[in-house]
Amino acid sequence: MTGTKRIMKKAVCVLLCAGMMAVTAGCGNNPDGAGAANRSAGKTAGVEEVLQAGIEKNNAGGAENPDGTEQTTGGESASRAEDTGKAADITAAKMDPALTPDVDLTKLSSTMVYSEVFNMMSKPDDYLGKTVKMDGQYTVYHDDITGADYYACIIQDATACCAQGIEFILKEDYAYPDDYPQEGEEIVVVGVYDTYMEGEYQYCTLRDAVLVD
């Protein structure tokens, strides 16, 4: 009886260990702990990747893209606003900062904001056409090759080592640079969430954005 019990236990042990190894080895696409920065560099690229790539490119003399990815193929930022935006049609009717935004990141804690922005980057389809309000640091990335400017609102996670951000395209009645904030300034921006393609990468942006106090 004891022998049978022992064999049963051994069998269960072996099965559980095998199952555990198999299940763990099958962990999703990115089950490491490498964090959101690693994950967001998937199919949908956040503005942080654009900015980081730009910095690296500048450091490397701007000769070539360090990631081997094509960062810019479009023209000016104004022309990017006319790209194949899926939410463009509903923008005019919906865009009003006085309205309650669908996604209000200003009401969330920094941990929550970072996670929610990560979700916006990894599952953009869930947020298409939604009005997003966010606050963070204003940043500009200028692409020397195409001459395009990218404006973004950057937020940092609680450990301050990772940054997530969303690019925005202000409404046409904003004149550059007079109506634009100073780089590094804290801003609150409201815009309609949309995506666009540049090269093989999909980017997220807030279209027809406005700056609010």
Add this chain to the structure above:
Amino acid sequence: MIETLMMYLQYPFVRYAIIVGVLIALCSSLLGVTLVLKRFSFIGDGLSHVAFGAMAIASVVNLTNKMVLVLPITVISAVLLLRTGQNTRIKGDAAIAMISVGALAFGYLIMNLFSTSSNLSGDVCSTLFGSTSILTLTSKEVWICTVLSVVVVIVFVLFYHKIFAVTFDETFAKATGVNANAYNLLIAIVIAVIIVLAMNLVGSLLISALVIFPALSAMRLFKNFRQVTVASAVISVICALLGLVVSIWQGTPVGSTIVAADVAAFGICYLAGRLQGR
């Protein structure tokens, strides 16, 4: 406050984080008691650094599923480390320290030399400190963690008496016919899996806290192995839950907030133990 927390709970990723956080805390605390009693408190730290090194290699060679490399390397290291101490030239603590710092340095070095990531410092930081990894889990990862946690608990319950025997007196257990080597191997595999999973919760630098603090806190209050194990699990789950909630609510780093809760719990248990005259 309640209103804010209820609002946050409506987010799926918050619910996922709480489920996975509690499960990982439960599993790590169960094995934590064994590790502390076997004088292997620091093995979690060593293994997590090994996992970090393995992850760096997996990143450099662009593995889609890094777990394929990370898990076997961590398991092998766990087996080797737990087998040290007897008839080895390098004793247990020295072996752990050596592998720990070696893997950490090697991992960071190759990530710097060969990384293709656009945000190297972010990747390293989030791997070491967890960042918000626990809040960016997919439903698939949640299911995997759930299954693994259930498996760990089943293994622990099923082999409770043998683990108890191997933990307290391995030589005596061997003398009574217990296959101590096999159970040590089982413990090593389970620990390695927990460590790899727990990297999502608190990052590789803070994993030891999940293993050590609940067990030590419980030992301040109880002296019986079963009571210590149960109390350790309860303390660990409560601290993980508390840390997660505070972190989400106040915007503090998840991993360090959970560890801070564990430290506070240890302080409370220590005082309570002193009051009990232990």
